[in-house]
Amino acid sequence: MKRISLTQYLVEEQRTNNTIPAELRLLIEVVARACKTISHSVAKGALGDVLGSTETENIQGEVQKKLDVISNEILLEANEWGGHLAAMASEEMESIHPIPNRYPKGEYMLLFDPLDGSSNIDVNVSIGTIFSVLKAPDGMGQPTEADFMQAGTKQVAAGYAVYGPQTMLVLTTGNGVNCFTLDREMGSWVLTQRDIKIPATTKEFAINMSNMRHWHEPVKRYVDELLAGEAGPRGTNFNMRWIASMVADVHRILNRGGIFMYPADTRDTSMPGKLRLMYEANPMAFIVEQAGGAATDGVNRIMDIEPHKLHQRVPVFLGSRDEVALVTGYHTA
Numbered sequence: 001m002k003r004i005s006l007t008q009y010l011v012e013e014q015r016t017n018n019t020i021p022a023e024l025r026l027l028i029e030v031v032a033r034a035c036k037t038i039s040h041s042v043a044k045g046a047l048g049d050v051l052g053s054t055e056t057e058n059i060q061g062e063v064q065k066k067l068d069v070i071s072n073e074i075l076l077e078a079n080e081w082g083g084h085l086a087a088m089a090s091e092e093m094e095s096i097h098p099i100p101n102r103y104p105k106g107e108y109m110l111l112f113d114p115l116d117g118s119s120n121i122d123v124n125v126s127i128g129t130i131f132s133v134l135k136a137p138d139g140m141g142q143p144t145e146a147d148f149m150q151a152g153t154k155q156v157a158a159g160y161a162v163y164g165p166q167t168m169l170v171l172t173t174g175n176g177v178n179c180f181t182l183d184r185e186m187g188s189w190v191l192t193q194r195d196i197k198i199p200a201t202t203k204e205f206a207i208n209m210s211n212m213r214h215w216h217e218p219v220k221r222y223v224d225e226l227l228a229g230e231a232g233p234r235g236t237n238f239n240m241r242w243i244a245s246m247v248a249d250v251h252r253i254l255n256r257g258g259i260f261m262y263p264a265d266t267r268d269t270s271m272p273g274k275l276r277l278m279y280e281a282n283p284m285a286f287i288v289e290q291a292g293g294a295a296t297d298g299v300n301r302i303m304d305i306e307p308h309k310l311h312q313r314v315p316v317f318l319g320s321r322d323e324v325a326l327v328t329g330y331h332t333a
């Protein structure tokens, strides 16, 4: 494949499919540049005094890692001045972040989990940045949380950066999924996988098995059948992977298939699962669907969910289309 840069890809995409207006192209390039900066900070590790935790907790009640705060700041500062955004929202901030009055405002709204998989930071396991782009409602005044309450089908772009053996950017604007690898010598994102597609079937599942005693019966029944292997009702052996970093697990599934599950469980009916709808489940669902996969909450399509709170959580089952259909069937049984 001819190696082209992210900029060339975006320009050519706009020319051929008209799916990336200039303001959205600017937004994507600014976010991609911010992810380069985050990758640089992450890669320093102990040499950059960026490891370990702060003394603070985020809205989720989770102790913030230094890199969580650093990554959030990088994304805020990179996106404030460009004139392409009306507001931002982050896993690390309780309320939305309007663009300061000293800067012009744009027609897009950016949501992000600045550094997903934080528990892996200090042990050098892959982590990532997840982002989702919505249009600001027509005639919007001072942005409010209510302006962000749009279903996942309203996303105009979504992506993630994964900081692993390679730093990669995975992006969709609704016309397939493309992957870019960071060329650190040139400082540019290079197109390395075009229009990636998830295999429809799989023999690999991803779930945190330590929660098994808390699962609702349909999930237990489904996973038991996977564990039963070729002697069981599925008639084949399954492998398991759980990196505890959604970006890394989704990236594996994007490349070789699989099913990722973070179900609701009996511990807290008020907290349906752990993952957040607006800046984890929705962007990942957009990417997975654009790559030919599926993403449900166990009953309904994730991207059809009408949100009511910025930080609301949702159960997540996503990946190989045929496997997601099967496990979703369990939840309707």
Ligand code: P6P
Binding pocket: 116, 117, 118, 119, 208, 244, 245, 246, 247, 274, 275
């Ligand atoms: P657990 C990371 O904290 C995260 O939000 C996702 O990236 C990941 O899939 C999940 O939580 C891991 O959760 O309960 O296995 O630590």
